[in-house]
Amino acid sequence: MTQPQLAEQLPYHRLARLSVRYRWWRPLLGTLVVAVTYLFALAVLMVLAVAVGSSLGYKEDADGWPEFGPVSGTAVDLLSIAVGIPVLLLTVRWIGRRPAGTVSSVTGRLRWRWLLLCVLTAVPIVALGMGAMLLLPADGEPESQWAGWADFGLALAMLVLLVPLQAAAEEYVFRGWLTQTAGAFLRSPWAALVPQAVLFAAAHGWGTPWGFADLVVFGVAAGWLTWRTGGLEASIALHTVNNLFAFGVSAAVVDGLNSDETAADANWQVVALDVLSIALYTAAVAWWLRRRRLDRTAPAPQPPAQPPAFAPGHPYVHGAPAPHAFGAPVPPPWGRPGAGTAGAPPWPVQPGPAAPAPWAGQPAPGAARPPAASPGAGGDGADRT
Template structure:
């Protein structure tokens, strides 16, 4: 019988569940695998650099051997003169080899699905990529047309190259420019962003380094051109994190490069021009940045309507391992000695190991 003045008893409170891990945004996808270790992004970056240099060298050697066998002329710097169309195709192909290098680094070094560098869903979202391309075409077509009509001092007048030149060049560009553009996105907005994001939570710490390296990778031209490329890298990286994948950046990059190369191929000797976006004057940069800003606004408007997946759940922690793993761990050995206090990996034997005497 309970004493009338005794304190009432209550059932024990249920244990508080542990807090759920923070969802992972795109720049944190290097940590999506339970096998993530701090050194994997560093080793993977070294692998990407070395493997890309080797792949670039292989393509260069094969192209040199093929050009020599076909009796192509040799340039003063020792390279082979393939002509404007074939030479441009080779340049684009040398950049495109970065795609398999990055995918291999993600899968082999990062120990996670290769598609996690494409988006948080584990693959390239083709319908979302198509919408981004549709948004980019009219905006960038207008900005490219304005830049084409801007008068530039010292520039020769543009002359139509003719369909016999423009047709094959356009066919080559349609095939290779998307691969080249995607390769740069997989390398800078993909691997480098996720490698830095593996250590830092804020996406801005991951976006700024890849944008600076992206601008530097195009060479040192005018300060305006470098600033244009750096701003593009930041905006493309921000859209990547904001939408959870590379689709918006690939759409912007591919359409922009296809229009730029296409207008160059449409004029006589346009593909022979060695100038890059780093050499752009301030007039071009002003128009280009306006187009990038309009495209970013269009993608954000589409993202509010479509709501692409932006984050994924963090992986659960690995289960704790027994102190003595193996088939003979303490408590796992069948028989009367299964619960023996013997602290070793094997149970205590019933005798000294010698056969019993008869």
């Protein structure tokens, strides 16, 4: 008896193959669809923003864009990135032919308890790193002014609402879709993780070499955490907490949210502290993994089972067993077949009415049959004319 074959266990970066309808071209076509659809959604969002700004009477800059102010303008910027989440999830479902939740984790969903634990782990580590950055010398920059509790509270409420969506969108695109697209063709996790980290750094613009290297390190660490934990929760937590602290510090000072500087513009001192925070968080998550059991793989889909072979001796109609009244063999009236063809009587069957009941002295099977009576003769030999 043959043992059943166990399903292949797919790690996170190979989940693009988690579909019985997987084809090699689906991840490539999906990437094109994500890019085109995102640009379309972004254009719709921009048109709506212009329409709202014009209706509310906001002034326009030289490019015709409404001057929303630091809080509203930052909200529009964050929303322009967050719209990538529904675009990507719909593409996974329609083009990838697999559940949209397979981008979140190997379980097909976000593991909210694990996400919360990662957030609580990231908060003190990022807070210490951000506090150390604030103690660095300002290099001749003008002293910042406190924005006030009213403006800071409004900005903070907006950031708490939208920054998690913006950070999650970037994780879904880079650590999710791009990693799984590369993993559809490459078995090595590192071969799938490194390209997305470089693209992630490039998407933030070209600033200083130190800033670019910092973003690559972040992308590699977030990608490794995603592969190691089997989901995006750890990377979303680090990205969200880091951005909340960075935006929060900017919102605390006057015109801080109007600054065009990003992580790509960081100097080597800031990068050194940030890399240290990333390393500490990665080590802390690895420590948690030794004490918690998380699913890291998902079973590959099995080919559809073959229908069972037809049992011998039973008629089938259109692939299904036929009832007795529609084809089952019926025993012949003469009992067991003789020496002739199987299932047929040993003499030719004459057409006409049914044969009478056998009479005494009927010849045995195989013997010559007595001649038939002449027409018009009775059974007793007397002439009836």
